[in-house]
Amino acid sequence: KNQVEQSPQSLIILEGKNCTLQCNYTVSPFSNLRWYKQDTGRGPVSLTIMTFSENTKSNGRYTATLDADTKQSSLHITASQLSDSASYICVVSSINTNAGKSTFGDGTTLTVKP
Amino acid sequence: NAGVMQNPRHLVRRRGQEARLRCSPMKGHSHVYWYRQLPEEGLKFMVYLQKENIIDESGMPKERFSAEFPKEGPSILRIQQVVRGDSAAYFCASSPGLGEKLFFGSGTQLSVL
Numbered sequence: 001k002n003q004v005e006q007s008p009q010s011l012i013i014l015e016g017k018n019c020t021l022q023c024n025y026t027v028s029p030f031s032n033l034r035w036y037k038q039d040t041g042r043g044p045v046s047l048t049i050m051t052f053s054e055n056t057k058s059n060g061r062y063t064a065t066l067d068a069d070t071k072q073s074s075l076h077i078t079a080s081q082l083s084d085s086a087s088y089i090c091v092v093s094s095i096n097t098n099a100g101k102s103t104f105g106d107g108t109t110l111t112v113k114p
Numbered sequence: 115n116a117g118v119m120q121n122p123r124h125l126v127r128r129r130g131q132e133a134r135l136r137c138s139p140m141k142g143h144s145h146v147y148w149y150r151q152l153p154e155e156g157l158k159f160m161v162y163l164q165k166e167n168i169i170d171e172s173g174m175p176k177e178r179f180s181a182e183f184p185k186e187g188p189s190i191l192r193i194q195q196v197v198r199g200d201s202a203a204y205f206c207a208s209s210p211g212l213g214e215k216l217f218f219g220s221g222t223q224l225s226v227l
Contacts (some may be wrong), residue, residue, distance in 0.1 A: 034215075042159070043205050043218030089156065101147075101170060106156035106210070 002027040004092050004105035007091040012111045019079055021108045023090030031095040035064050035075045038087040038107065047075070047088075080112045116141070118208050119188075120219035126197045128227050135191040135222045139208030146189045148181060151203045163189060164169065196226045 001043070013019050014064045025033070032051045036044035048057045050066040050073065058062050061084075063076045077084055087107040119138040127133050139146050140194035149157040159173040174181065178196075181187040193200055203223050207216040222226055 041223075043207070043220050044216075045218070046215050049215065072172070101159050101162060101173075104149075104156045104158070 002092070002094060002103045004103045006088075006090050006092055006105035008108060009064070010061070010109040010111070011104070013080055013114060015080060015082055015112055015114050018076065018078050019080060019110065021075045021077075021088050021090075021110070023075070023092075023100050023105055025073070025090070025092045025105075026028050026070050027071075027092040027094050029073075029095050030068060031072050031093040033064075033066060033093070034102075035073075036091060038089055038091040040086070044089055061074045077110075080110075082112050082114060083113045085110060116146075118143075118206055118217050118219035120204075120206050120222050123220065124220060124223045124225070125227060126225045129197055130195050133193040133196050133200070133224055133226075135193075136188045136203050137191070137206030137208075137225070138188040138217060139206075140210075140217050143208035143210050143213065143217070145214075146183050147207045147209075147211045148189075149189050149205045149207065151205060153202075157205060160191075174225075192201075193224075198226050200224060201226045 005100040007022045034049045035047045037045040047062050048059050055072050061078045066073045089107040090105040091102045121136050144194045146163045148160040159208045161181045162170040178194045180192045202222045205221045207218045209216050
């Protein structure tokens with residue numbers, strides 16, 4: 001069964017600090033992995049997409065890594081800001097399914113405090 | 115280019131009533147997906163539609179729930195005879211093609227009294 005596990009479930013950090021969110025998956029055969037940011041009361045917004053051959057991808061202060069061998073991904077946030085407070089969702093797609101039916105993790109809720 | 119538009123943002127229904135949730139995809143997008151998100155949980159896939167066709171409804175409850183994406187107009191998620199357990203946020207997403215990035219709407223928060 002395809003699964004995506006995210007950790008930690010929630011995280012509180014001080015403004016300006018860095019943090020790393022984890023995503024482990026068992027989706028196979030693997031197609032791609034996306035990280036989404038979901039602000040409270042809003043829909044998710046895509047941050048990055050990683051394919052099998054990519055190890056690292058950055059989007060501003062967000063850097064995603066992928067280890068396809070161990071089926072792990074991480075999202076590193078540098079110099080956190082209050083606006084980073086949100087839920088971060090890891091979504092993994094299989095080549096056998098369309099993007100919309102990908103496997104969603106339950107998300108990590110990040111709270112950045114001043 | 116407007117994003118994915120969902121309405122209403124909030125919908126309150128009493129048990130037994132019908133709920134109709136609307137989703138207008140981004141311009142040029144022909145693929146629409148509906149998801150349900152319960153409090154403190156992740157998004158769960160419900161149904162995938164293209165114009166006038168239901169492609170995959172494997173995540174949809176067998177009874178009371180239906181979805182359509184007509185040739186003209188928005189996609190509709192319809193819940194008949196709502197129960198308290200239907201209370202959730204319902205998100206719609208669209209994409210221009212199969213396997214491409216999803217763009218999400220802001221969701222409809224359904225509350226069943």
